[in-house]
Amino acid sequence: MATKDPTAVERANLLNMAKLSIKGLIESALSFGRTLDSDYPPLQQFFVVMEHCLKHGLKGRKSFLSYNKTIWGPLELVEKLYPEAEEIGASVRDLPGLKTPLGRARAWLRLALMQKKMADYLRCLIIQRELLSEFYEYHALMMEEEGAVIVGLLVGLNVIDANLCVKGEDLDSQVGVIDFSMYLKNEEEIGNKERNVQIAAILDQKNYVEELNRQLNSTVSSLHSRVDSLEKSNTKLIEELAIAKNNIIKLQEENHQLRSENELILMRTRQHLEVTKVDVETELQTYKHSRQGLDEMYNDARRQLRDESQLRQDVENELSVQVGMKHEMELAMKLLEKDIHEKQDTLIGLRQQLEEVKAINIEMYQRLQGSEDGLKEKNEIIARLEEKTNKITTAMRQLEQSDNDLLTQTRTIAVSLVKSASSDPQDQYKLVKDISF
Numbered sequence: 001m002a003t004k005d006p007t008a009v010e011r012a013n014l015l016n017m018a019k020l021s022i023k024g025l026i027e028s029a030l031s032f033g034r035t036l037d038s039d040y041p042p043l044q045q046f047f048v049v050m051e052h053c054l055k056h057g058l059k060g061r062k063s064f065l066s067y068n069k070t071i072w073g074p075l076e077l078v079e080k081l082y083p084e085a086e087e088i089g090a091s092v093r094d095l096p097g098l099k100t101p102l103g104r105a106r107a108w109l110r111l112a113l114m115q116k117k118m119a120d121y122l123r124c125l126i127i128q129r130e131l132l133s134e135f136y137e138y139h140a141l142m143m144e145e146e147g148a149v150i151v152g153l154l155v156g157l158n159v160i161d162a163n164l165c166v167k168g169e170d171l172d173s174q175v176g177v178i179d180f181s182m183y184l185k186n187e188e189e190i191g192n193k194e195r196n197v198q199i200a201a202i203l204d205q206k207n208y209v210e211e212l213n214r215q216l217n218s219t220v221s222s223l224h225s226r227v228d229s230l231e232k233s234n235t236k237l238i239e240e241l242a243i244a245k246n247n248i249i250k251l252q253e254e255n256h257q258l259r260s261e262n263e264l265i266l267m268r269t270r271q272h273l274e275v276t277k278v279d280v281e282t283e284l285q286t287y288k289h290s291r292q293g294l295d296e297m298y299n300d301a302r303r304q305l306r307d308e309s310q311l312r313q314d315v316e317n318e319l320s321v322q323v324g325m326k327h328e329m330e331l332a333m334k335l336l337e338k339d340i341h342e343k344q345d346t347l348i349g350l351r352q353q354l355e356e357v358k359a360i361n362i363e364m365y366q367r368l369q370g371s372e373d374g375l376k377e378k379n380e381i382i383a384r385l386e387e388k389t390n391k392i393t394t395a396m397r398q399l400e401q402s403d404n405d406l407l408t409q410t411r412t413i414a415v416s417l418v419k420s421a422s423s424d425p426q427d428q429y430k431l432v433k434d435i436s437f
Contacts, residue, residue: 057140
């Protein structure tokens with residue numbers, strides 16, 4: 001005869017004990033007819049049996065601080081898999097009297113029973129076999145079909161109301177021993193209890209069906225409310241779509257009308273542009289004829305400015321060679337640069353005056369074409385223009401004279417500096433000759 005697997009026998013024994021414990025608890029609770037407390041013996045034995053079932057096949061301790069040898073490790077994993085379990089985990093960790101992981105696991109089982117969520121929590125746990133493999137051996141009860149059967153049996157505990165005081169109870173030092181005397185019955189009691197067992201099973205099924213019916217009713221009511229809200233939103237969307245279509249039609253009509261008006265405006269604008277273009281060409285010809293005289297004056301001023309710029313560049317080159325001589329030479333260069341900047345400002349003012357002359361000339365020609373009555377005013381403008389032209393000529397002559405004077409002074413200063421810098425007559429003669437050039 002082939003020997004059975006010891007681990008399979010252990011799983012079968014634990015499954016049978018769980019069946020007996022759960023059935024006995026449900027029967028006694030229904031006959032008791034009141035809320036169960038921590039001192040109720042069948043309830044105490046149920047927690048002991050569940051503790052043995054969860055301990056079956058646990059892996060050994062990996063490190064000194066590891067909880068793998070206790071059932072608190074896999075129970076703590078439920079928080080990550082079932083978000084509603086975060087509250088029960090936080091409550092267990094906040095209990096002041098618990099010092100060991102086993103005590104926390106026992107408190108967790110009691111709180112889950114009071115919440116009527118133990119079956120849901122453990123169902124989420126046994127589904128994740130890969131995560132459970134970190135805590136259990138492959139032959140453990142929670143890794144095999146027996147674990148799923150026990151989780152299915154735990155659904156019947158939802159008909160039990162329990163009020164357990166976890167805070168003041170010493171859960172760390174309790175010894176979990178199964179009392180088999182509660183489940184051993186003689187032949188007479190078995191014959192008398194068969195009918196009660198059947199009635200209890202029927203009541204369990206009835207309560208389970210009522211619970212499912214209640215959940216389905218709540219689901220149907222929520223679906224009805226969602227359907228009503230969707231119908232209302234659909235009606236609103238249809239009305240908004242009709243309004244949008246009407247608005248689109250109106251906008252298309254307005255767009256067509258605006259296009260026709262735009263084409264008409266475009267034709268008128270083109271005609272006006274053609275007329276304006278002819279007038280502008282005529283004015284441009286007149287402006288070109290009047291600008292020739294001003295261009296000549298501008299070219300002369302520009303030529304003079306170029307000569308002045310070249311002269312300034314030459315002076316700067318000469319002064320840059322003598323930078324290292326003495327401090328007086330540097331002062332002379334600064335004075336020269338200051339005078340040059342003043343000349344540039346003068347040239348900028350002359351340019352502005354030239355621009356004013358151009359504007360006056362353009363205004364004169366425009367008024368000349370406008371009417372013959374403005375002839376006197378234009379003559380006055382011409383007189384003013386001639387007067388300003390004479391002033392500009394005088395200013396240019398003064399600028400030339402000042403440039404000549406400045407060059408003379410610069411040469412004189414340079415000669416004196418050369419004489420003071422060199423004692424050799426031949427070197428002085430060469431430097432004076434270079435500066436004269």
